[in-house]
Amino acid sequence: xxxxxxxxxxxxxxxxxxxxxxxxxxxxxxxxxxxxxxxxxxxxxxxxxxxxxxxxxxxxxxxxxxxxxxxxxxxxxxxxxxxxxxxxxxxxxxxxxxxxxxxxxxxxxx
Amino acid sequence: xxxxxxxxxxxxxxxxxxxxxxxxxxxxxxxxxxxxxxxxxxxxxxxxxxxxxxxxxxxxxxxxxxxxxxxxxxxxxxxxxxxxxxxxxxxxxxxxxxxxxxxxxxxxxxxxx
Numbered sequence: 001x002x003x004x005x006x007x008x009x010x011x012x013x014x015x016x017x018x019x020x021x022x023x024x025x026x027x028x029x030x031x032x033x034x035x036x037x038x039x040x041x042x043x044x045x046x047x048x049x050x051x052x053x054x055x056x057x058x059x060x061x062x063x064x065x066x067x068x069x070x071x072x073x074x075x076x077x078x079x080x081x082x083x084x085x086x087x088x089x090x091x092x093x094x095x096x097x098x099x100x101x102x103x104x105x106x107x108x109x110x
Numbered sequence: 111x112x113x114x115x116x117x118x119x120x121x122x123x124x125x126x127x128x129x130x131x132x133x134x135x136x137x138x139x140x141x142x143x144x145x146x147x148x149x150x151x152x153x154x155x156x157x158x159x160x161x162x163x164x165x166x167x168x169x170x171x172x173x174x175x176x177x178x179x180x181x182x183x184x185x186x187x188x189x190x191x192x193x194x195x196x197x198x199x200x201x202x203x204x205x206x207x208x209x210x211x212x213x214x215x216x217x218x219x220x221x222x223x
């Protein structure tokens with residue numbers, strides 16, 4: 001059983017489209033996150049949710065909107081995709097200080 | 111503000127040689143420090159973590175790291191490299207439970223036979 005699962009694993013789309021990435025964790029953790037890994041492999045926090053409540057919202061364009069229907073799910077919706085949004089997006093959940101990561105979603109905007 | 115600096119974006123070793131990946135941290139509060147490994151096209155896997163219980167931390171796959179407050183360092187070592195250790199390694203810091211990780215820029219480890 002996968003602890004943190006993301007779908008899809010690969011996403012290729014055209015500029016201007018709207019897309020969503022789904023994340024689910026079966027670990028019972030209260031806190032979930034979205035991280036972005038750029039082409040230079042630098043990882044940066046985007047959002048953090050604790051028990052469905054937004055905790056961290058880093059300087060991310062308004063086109064990115066997280067949604068947490070329940071504490072096991074944290075989805076990421078992106079409007080009006082731009083070339084610069086191409087990256088790998090990782091979902092994670094944490095208990096105490098230890099974070100568990102999904103396999104990532106490689107988003108390519110063409 | 112917290113941050114971590116990984117010295118050396120790329121480290122190359124021979125199989126069987128010592129692996130040393132460097133990480134220095136900056137934190138105004140006692141830090142929680144981590145090393146993660148990322149294999150190609152995969153997610154991040156926790157190698158080990160420092161949470162103030164012991165300064166020498168042992169992790170998976172034979173890796174260990176030593177927390178040195180006086181040097182603000184948390185370097186990762188492995189006595190003998192294996193080909194399967196080739197991957198991207200990230201040092202990270204967090205303030206505590208439920209807070210996000212701040213990552214270093216990563217170090218690519220190459221292992222040659």
